[in-house]
Amino acid sequence: MSTLDGFDLECTIHNLLKASEIIVSSSAQYKSESQTWQAHRNLHPRILARPDSLASLSRLVAYLADTDLDWAVRCQGIGDASAKDVLISLAGFKDFSFDAENESIIVGGGMTWGEVEEKLQEQAPGYQAVSARCSFVGVGGMILHGGLSWMSSTYGLASDPQNFLDAQVVKLDGSIIWASEEPDLLFALRGGGHEFAIVTAFKLKVRKFSQKIYSGSINYPRSSLPALAKGVAEFAKRMDEWPSTAMYLYNLDLMEGVFIGAKAQPGLAIWLFDTEGEEHGRKVFKWALEIEGAVDLTKVMNLREVNIYGGEPKDSVIAAKGVCSANMSNPTVAGTDMTADLILRAWEWLETTIALEPTKLNIGTFVLLELFQKAVFRSADESNECAWPHTQSQHLLQLGVGRPDEGDYPTKLDKKALDMLKNAGPMIVGGKFSSADYFINFLQPWNDYRAVYGDNYERLRAVKKRYDPRGVLVRKNE
Template identity: 35%
Template sequence: MGDVSESSQRELTGQLLELSQLVDPSEVLAASSVDYIANTQTWSTAKDKKPRLVLRPTTTESLTKIVKYLHNTNLDYKVRSRGFGSASATDVLISLTAFDDFEFNKEGEYVILGAGGTWRGYYDRMEAATQDWTIVAARTPSIGIGGSTLCSGFSWLSAEYGCVSDPANLLDAHVITADGRAFWAAETDPDLLWAMRGTETGFAIATHFKFRARQYPENGSIWAGPILIPRTKVAEVAKGISSMAEKDKRGEMTDKLGMFLYVLRKEILAFLGTTQDMLVVHAFDARGEASGREEFRWALEMEGAIDQTGGGMTLGQVARLQEHIGDVRGTAEAYWSPICMTGENETSEEIIIKSISWWETILDDPTSVSKNGYLLYELFSCRDNLTGRHSSAWPRPVGYKHLMLLGTGCGPNEPKEVSDKAKQYLMEAPKKILGKLMNEVDIVPNALEDFHDIERIYGGHYEKLRQIKTRVDPQNRLQGWIEPLAA
């Protein structure tokens, strides 16, 4: 066995050397370099596989050459475009950070973006080009464009126009298939593009996206920002949010309004200037400050509330309010479950209070799990697909508007029993919070975990997705959550 292992090691070393010699030396990142860390660091330390070779191709030709070589090997590899999914591999990691192109075509009403750029880069460039146009862009500036788009993606404009990857917003994607073919997918392989809308990764490598550009006269007049409220006001906050949800059910809520509800420890909220655990109502109203202050009066006038909102903002300025979220990347073993709130389990006072109670049980854990749990509601954050539920691979639930994001974790390199405990808290959460309504749970396909039910998430689209996967990547070289059919 020793001889076999030694032989395999020599073959592996030879393949990695041969692969690195196929590209320009500047496209190979040394493990000792700062660039290596910047291009490999995962959100969750548990998913960092410490790749032996990191490549950062700068052209489509170079990337295609790499993929063609890898296709005929058994090397474990992943493609990284900086989403929450923490892409990593034991052998080869391909970073797309050099693919950060930007093109705004006003006449054609579209924007082309490289998959490896960040949303911060998009907002900076778009605002330099125009104040009157926008695309349905993600809200977190430090996140990669490719990683967030492929898992559906959510924007401050999603209540109006839907997910980032919906056909009404994402018009096309330039892809490289597992065997090295490169093309724009909308015309050449529309089924492939359909499969990529909400499946995170695994069907093809997206190098560029073509997004629909829209005129947005509200840009520059948005009112947004955090309202910090003492944690003791849980019941009052739950009542305020529930009253807004009831107003929405009556058809009295505008689609230009949204909000987050953070329930986080003071350590994580340090960038907001707080020194105690707080509830954070992060408000957004594109109609302006007067409208926003009226809609969120219940929060602003609450005893002990700290108003950190501001008016006259652009979408880019709103996004930059969250730019420090990237600071937590690589600081913990992190696990999460993003749960759609629809139907009977839609946001209510009872569910909000139960979810906060669940979070508080984590705070009492004697291990490092207590420092890494969080709860986030994204309210009025989506709408039904404008082109029909089945026009995207992820058939998101009808009427889905609210999301409850549950997160657990522990410190890096903790014993297995500690990380197992963090996972267990998360797996038990839906039953503890939703009770008899737990069967109504739907998971958003964003940084999925190995305990999520993939077949259930994609429902009636699952078998079609497997058929497409079998056609474009029968050897499962690109990996992903959808596996090809057995030969």
């Protein structure tokens, strides 16, 4: 094992890569390709490497894996990958191909979902992959950590075996294989995360999908919460009647608009989704459109347009990247637990958390309550082909606590907010909420991984020991 000073490290990396594959710290590209979503997790790497070939990446990984250097690999930075010494950006891996006969695509591990959907529209119009709901999200982090999609209500998670078919990887010894050649590795990549190998390409199933989706937001004043809670709970009870639908309820931005000079939007909204089109959607969501104070911003779109439009105002969402210190968690909710009281408790949790310091925590603290069809978490039931054994829950609480970064994380306020996040599941869902009831993206150090991964936990540990015995792919910036 070796450790190097700054000069020796730069010389070594320059011997492994072309000059064009090393991004200097003074460039705008360095900032964009090293920036983390949460500001406090940016370790400002000494070297940012951007290999543009498998050969270059293989040489670099084989070298780094045998050192004591702190290094990591990132796609788009949404998952906060960073390192003190060397950060590898996969942005050079953006090849795309469509196999019409087998209805599949191979996409580069450095692509965003927006780039994938643009290629699909050009080369395979009418086809869709089980993609992220915001176009700026990278394919790698989304798939390896579960992968929720608007298509999940029909086809399950992006990481499920019927959607994630194979992966080209660079192992820590520098060898390059397709994961299907070593089934335990493919199993681990399907929801087990990034800690097994570096994925340079994904082979994914694509399907013909509706091009006339009724979607968008309906905005409300805060005073509409009681009526919305009742309406959402009633809708949740009847979702099986409308298998083409999904929706989420969330608090509108309070201050995030300051990042783009937009007016703040206190209040709440639902985002609806119906693949059967506007006429059907307006009937199903009539209750939501008729709540007092509703502002209808829905329209007909294809999935690519829905994902671009998602996260309204989109510019504000992406502008917040790298300027907040925040944490997220995703408790799951059983269908029978989705009641009006639960929704009101979620907003009580939100407002109690913000009240710890309203001028700071109103930026980055949120509730996003997602309602899905049963297939979202159950399409791979009884499967031994994916790392996460899935859950009998149906819905999701996506929760966040945060504030603008001031370079002082963690403060006493941050610790109090994190305690609120840690205890949110029992506070909102109730006493029967268990440590297993979490979705697998944004797991926190306090999560019980053995409970979350259940019967697959020991198998995953064995695979981890085989492919990364020294734990070099475990991130140090949690």
